[in-house]
Amino acid sequence: MQTPPTMTPAMELALTSNFGSKEAWLAAFLSTAAAATQPGSALLVFQPQTGALVHQWSPTASPAGDDEAVLLALGQEAFSATAIGDADAFMCSLPWDQVYERYQTAVHDATESLSAGHADIAGAVVLDVRRAGVFEKAPTKLAGSQWNDPATVGDWARDLPTDKEIVVYCVYGHEVGRVTALRLHAAGLKARYLTGGIDAWQAAGLTVEPKPLAV
Structure with a gap:
């Protein structure tokens, strides 16, 4: 189709x-x-x-x-x-x-209440939830972050810690990151989305690291 x-x-x-x-x-x-x-x-x-x-x-x-x-x-x-x-x-x-x-x-x-700023990254579990095709082509990611496919959030949400702050990010902080954070929050997790995504993070001159060659 x-x-x-x-x-x-x-x-x-x-x-x-x-x-x-x-x-x-x-x-x-x-x-x-x-x-x-x-x-x-x-x-x-x-x-x-x-x-x-x-x-x-x-x-x-x-x-x-x-x-x-x-x-x-x-x-x-x-x-x-x-x-x-x-x-x-x-x-x-x-x-x-x-x-x-x-x-x-x-x-x-x-999702306005689930917004996280750049300073909120410190001490949080940081998840890269860019779409699979976007993540595959991207050369960098936020330091220490782990990629999780937003298309299967219902499968991996159960594996996340319930006692830690979680911040997810996509490219621009629009629907992908926001709705992923919302679904994690609905599952009882302390989840928020990074305002502006990795694009705003890099625009602010903050540190990123090379992405591994394979997920």
């Missing part, structure tokens, strides 16, 4: 992290519609308390929780056999630019 041209890497990462892949997301989204027993819309919803994306079926196109953000809402007419017969075309027909904009806003609103 080709990646829709307007789906940003951060949005694809969000779908992968929550559903396994964008293909698995689509299958689950269609299943939500197929299982509906009343008129309504299938929703892709962001839950700010957990940082998770979930599916819901709603008769009003409103999410179950008052603080939840609807990223995508499709009425029953969108799920006709004709509309979804070609998975590639169906995925490409979705308004991914709008979905990402809503996701970006929701994530930023939910």
Whole structure:
């Protein structure tokens, strides 16, 4: 299945992290519609308390929780056999630019309290959570940091210490680092994201170290 041209890497990462892949997301989204027993819309919803994306079926196109953000809402007419017969075309027909904009806003609103400054690195467990492809090409990392794939945060979160401060960083401190910190925080960890990411860290003239040749 080709990646829709307007789906940003951060949005694809969000779908992968929550559903396994964008293909698995689509299958689950269609299943939500197929299982509906009343008129309504299938929703892709962001839950700010957990940082998770979930599916819901709603008769009003409103999410179950008052603080939840609807990223995508499709009425029953969108799920006709004709509309979804070609998975590639169906995925490409979705308004991914709008979905990402809503996701970006929701994530930023939910994570302002989890911001960590440069001085907060001292004594913390520092995790590099840049996307796999970005990390692979990067020549440097923060000193003493360890890379963890943000797409599989649900797998490695359980291995982190619960009694230590954790600071995660991505490139710019946007959705990747923020939502990873949010999901770790929801798991009971003392996690925050580095404001501005490694880009702002380097711009401030702070020290980085060469990245190992292999992860």
